[in-house]
Amino acid sequence: MNMLFKITDAVKVFLASGRSLGALSEKGASVASTLILHNCRHYIPVLGTIIDAGANQGQFAIAANHFYPGAHIHSFEPLPEVFSILQRNTSRLxxxxxxxxxxxxxxxxxxxxSNAYSHASSALHVSALQKNMLPKTAISHQIETPVQRLDDLHHKILFTSPVLLKMDVQGFEKEVLKGAINSLPQIDYLLFETSFVQMYDGEPLFDEMHDFVKELGFEFIAPVGFLQSEKLQILQMDLLYKRKNI
Known part of the structure; x- marks a missing residue:
């Protein structure tokens, strides 16, 4: 019965977003990303550039291409095997x-x-709390991956306004922002996942991230997605911010 409810909810989300039901079967299709972007479009009618940090298999990028067809999307994924899937899923776009x-x-x-559940892969170690609540995240191994500051990539990326920086990097969002300080005047919107409980060792929680982003000159717009435990506790939330005075 739970699976039936999930399928029904997925159909409702795709229909409400204007996407065809056939899109559900496409490689990289994601109900969660579709819902988040459907909610974002209420506040952001158009985008010129999207920086997609933590792209995984392209779920967000593919949905963003539907909602913001005029935007160029730059998707960053550090895991080699997941990056190969990302390339395949987005090669037609x-x-x-x-x-x-x-x-x-x-x-x-x-x-x-690198986590056996690729969505949980991070520069930070999965916490004991997350392993207990989500056992599929318990297995991981350490690798070495290339890393760049966004500030060092201006020769590769043209910031065409309005610009959205989306971060789904499992507790590493503050470090991404620290590496983008000089780029922030060109970034109009931030979309990132933040935790209310310690999902990763050493990650900054909601209060710290909210204060940090405000200090950088952004103001809160709205929550656009969330993750709940089986006991309905909100563990993480996707938050949308905009640069002040835009």
Whole structure:
């Protein structure tokens, strides 16, 4: 019965977003990303550039291409095997450029935890709390991956306004922002996932991230997605911010 409800919800989300039911079967299709972007479009009617940090298999980029067909999307994914899937899933879409690297606050290499559940892969170690609540995240191994500061990539990326920086980097969002300080005047919107409980060792939680983003000159717009535990506790939330005075 739970599976039936999930399928029904997925159909409702795709229909409400204007996407065809056939899109559900496309490689890289994601109900979660479709819902988040459907919600974002209420506040952001058009985008020229999307920086997609933590692209995974292209779920967000593919949905973003539907909602913002005029935007060029730059998708960053550090795991080599996942990056290969990202390339395959997005190869038909000329508006998506892909990069096999992480974004952070340094340029060089980064010690990274590749998780058996690829969505949980991070530069930070999965916490005991997350392993207990989501056992599928318990297995990971450490690798070395390329990392770049967004500030060092201006020769590759043209910031065509309005610009959205989306971060789904599992607790590493603050480091991505530290590496983008000089780029922030060109970034109009931030979309990132933040935690209310410690999902990764050492990650900054909601209060710290909210205060940090405000100090950078952004103001909160709305929550556009969330993750709940089986006991309905909100663990993480996707938050949308805009640069002040735009």
């Amino acid at each position: 000329n508006s998506i450029s892909t990069y096999n690297m992480a974004l952070g606050n340094s340029s060089g290499t980064l010690e990274f935890y």
